[in-house]
Each structure stands twice: as C-alpha cells, then as structure tokens.
Amino acid sequence: MVIFDDGQATTSNHDVEVIQQASYTGYTDPNYFLAHILAYLETPPYLRKQLFPMHPDLRLAGTLPSLDMPHHLRRTDWCQYREGIATSQDVTTKTRGNPVKKLKPKVSKVMTRVDTGLHQAVYVSIAVPTQSRLTVKFRDSDFLNIPSGELTATAVAPSTPREEAGYYWGYSTRSASSLSTVLTECPFDGGYDLTIGTSERGISLFDLNESSAKAQAVPEFRHMMVVFGGVAGLEVAVKADKELAQIGVHSPEALFDHWVNLVPGQGSRTIRTEEAVWLGLMGLRDLVLKNGM
C-alpha cells in the first residue's frame, strides 16, 4: 500500500519530524497519519504495544474495525507461520569435540528469542536485532507439542506464508512524496508492469474487462499498481508533481497503462477514496485471476 502526497494538504514541512514524534498528525501531515494508522492496523494485535509507542495518532485506533487477517492469530490459534518480535539474544559458546583436550575450536551459537504471541518462548537460530519484527515458520509437527515449554522456528521472508501456503499475510505500507515516485520507487525488479489509474473520466472498467477477455488488451503481469486519487482526483496530483512537469506530463492518462472508471453511471455524486478501494479490488478481481502471473 502506497500513500502518496498529492500536494493538496496545507501542511508546513517545518519541523515535521518533531511534530510527528509528539502530536496528532491528522491535520499537520495527513499522509503520515494515514500511513501510521494503516501500519498499525496491519500489525498483529499482540505486537502492537511493542512496535507502536503511545502516540496521539493512535488514540482512537482501537475503535477502528479489526482487519482480522490470517496472521492476526490469537494465543491459542495454531498456524505454521507467525509474526513475531525479537526480544533478546542468547549466545552459547561450546567447545567442539572433547573439552578435556586443549586448543579445540570454540563455536558460538546465537539464538534469538522471539515473542510470537504464543505462551511458549520461541527461538530462531540467527541473530535478529532486538525489537525487530520478523516472520517465523514452525515445523508442522510442532502443533502436537504446543503445551510444552520452548519452540524453535526458522526465520523466513514475510512473503513465505503466501508463497508456500497461500495465506493472505498482510500488506506493507510505503510513503511516496509525489505521484511519480509511487511508480519510480517501486521495490520490485522491473517495476510495476501493469498500472491502472482510476477516475470517473476514464474508460468503463467493464469495457476494459470485456476487451481484455476477448483481445488480450491487458497482457499478463507480475506487479499491478492501481492508483486512486484523493478528493480532487489524480489530475491535481499530476499538476503538483514537479518531476512530471519537467518531463512534460500534464495529464494522468499519459502516466498509466489504463485510465479506468470503476463505477460508470455512479448514483452518488462523489466516491470517497476508501470506497473506491473496495470497488476497485472487487472490480479488478477477474483481471488479476486471469492475467496475473
């Protein structure tokens, strides 16, 4: 999830970092505020206290709807994967071979203790900086041993639960200082290979779906980016973007592979961004299943 600055908020960048540390940013820096809340909501409830210090932004976050994602596990839930936080490191030094004989090499073994929201202490056999979040994987047979004292696990990439077992494992949140950096600061090799901008002035989503079913108007893709505008639409974000002005891009259609209207014939006069996200994800589902690699 990328939160981009469309240049419409009347924020002063003056002392923003100082402000962010101390006070509510909903008015002073709404982009930061949104990213802050989204990152908080994605975090499993049992890790929130440790990863998110008290902050006025989060004062009412507890009243927001629970996302109840697969990695938001309760203490008694079993899943082969869990999110955790490194709490301490133990270094045990063993002398290999017969300890009576001198000059044998000593081997240090680092174990990191991880709080994964289980009753049991969990250890991974690599060094992880204290207070870091990580994803761990248990052996499947550990399920049987749950009542026992300690568990060992392997540290894996956050994408592993999805890639190996098909779990939806949350989202990452990235902040972008402008519309163009949403695309240029893509973390994937090769960038986004399918980009869709949304606007009530675009072509009908249903025409896109039909034409792509027939004529393969939309090629296969690995990384799709769907961009939603704020209250004033994506047009103002293009105008506020200095890098786009420099390369002569003045309209958002030129930025994206497709410029799409998610709700042709909309009844309400405005669609809020948070509403458009639902509609977009549902409306693009077919395309993702058919053309996503």
Added chain:
Amino acid sequence: MVIFDDGQATTSNHDVEVIQQASYTGYTDPNYFLAHILAYLETPPYLRKQLFPMHPDLRLAGTLPSLDMPHHLRRTDWCQYREGIATSQDVTTKTRGNPVKKLKPKVSKVMTRVDTGLHQAVYVSIAVPTQSRLTVKFRDSDFLNIPSGELTATAVAPSTPREEAGYYWGYSTRSASSLSTVLTECPFDGGYDLTIGTSERGISLFDLNESSAKAQAVPEFRHMMVVFGGVAGLEVAVKADKELAQIGVHSPEALFDHWVNLVPGQGSRTIRTEEAVWLGLMGLRDLVLKNGM
C-alpha cells in the same frame, strides 16, 4: 433497504416504543437504530431538522460520511426534481365567471406550500398534509426564473426522477421482524422475482456470473433482493424464524434462488456486513445490467 431482525440481539421487547422515543437504541434495539440512521442519511440535509426530531440515536450522525446523492441538493443547485416538505396550505376561493351575477359556482383552490431547500417558496396545487415529505417536479424552463419570488411545481411519485430522468434518487428503509418477512412483506406486486442469499458457504459469485452469461441460469427479473447475514451468518436467522420452522425450512439455501459466496478465497477471516454490501453491489452489477428488466 430492509433491516431484518435475525434474532441475535439480546433486546427485550418490553417498552420498546417508549425507549425508542427517548433514548439511544444502539444497544436496546439495534435494528431500530440502524433503520433510524439509514433513513436519516437518505434524507436531504435541508429536510433533516424538520423530519428528524432531536434523538440520542442521531447525536453523532453528523459525523458519518455524507452520501451526497443527487437529491441532496444545495440551495443554489438546479435540478428539475426536488424533495420537499409541506409547510402550509392556502385555500383561495374564487367565484367563476362574472362575480356580479349571483348563483355562480364557487371554486376552492388548494395550494400547498413546500420547502424544497430553495430560496423561493414553492407551491403545488394539491393538498398535502403539513410536515409530509414529497417529491416535486418543476418545469424545465423554471431554471431561467430562479431569481424570482415564487415557483409552482407538480407533486410526483418518488420514483419519477429515476424513471423519467435516470437519477439515483435515494432509497427507502423497511424494517422486517424476521428473515422470512423480508421476502413476504415485499411491497412490489408479484414479490421479488430474483432472490440471492450471501454466505461464504455458497457457490462462487464468479461461477454464477459465468454460468448465467452462458446458459441463462439467471432469468430476467424485475425486483432482485440480495440478503446479507449478520456476524453469525444467515443460518442463525433461519433458525430464529418461527414461520420458517413451521413450514419446515431449516437451511437458508432453500429460501433463495441462489446461495452465493461474494468473495471466494477471502483473505481476511471475517467480512463485515457493511463491507459485504459494497462487494455484493459491485459483484452483481453485470447481472443487473444484463438481466434486469
């Protein structure tokens, strides 16, 4: 929009009417509360003070997202249709023909004054009880005369703006005491001719869409009803329904023409009803456009 009681709220029916008049019903009668809020939100802002007396249910309703529907017109917006409230009746009696000649029939003309949120007073030439809400239609040419003092209009059915001009003109709210009365108390002649129950245990919406595109599995319809369950699903609403028990219906599949899963492969463990409504409306759009009469 129909709010039905699925029998899961721990309300006492004792003195419910008294309670409703005075206090917050979010806990004592959540079905009433929801219907109350939805009816309030549908009402154009300029009519709310008159149609909704102060009530604790509505204390925070002003902070809810604006629906911004086409009939939520601002004072300076022009639309050939408007929602209004009858404020007073004028009866003018005229003697037809030459008033000097006696025994001519007297003709009473009733005009109802309507507040439609415009600066101008608006009159319709029928008697409408004071404080009633009604839909009025202006002559198109009235637009030119807007700055002048008074306007006359015709009272029309609330469905007229949609039928004549394609406007989305809001929704009506109905309360049902059980799941079965959602269907049996249908206000349309012939009832609902396409009913869809939603559940994560139903068939995939995408299979329904594909099979209906090919084999006409879904016939043409006039009045579709899509039913969403509460937290515990539609199954508990069937169990709580005495009329369904009497006729031997014990599972929701038997109640509906189609029993559909809106989000096959859902990532989050639960989908809230208010989220399912978005997904359902978007997911069923194609079906409505193709098969709706």
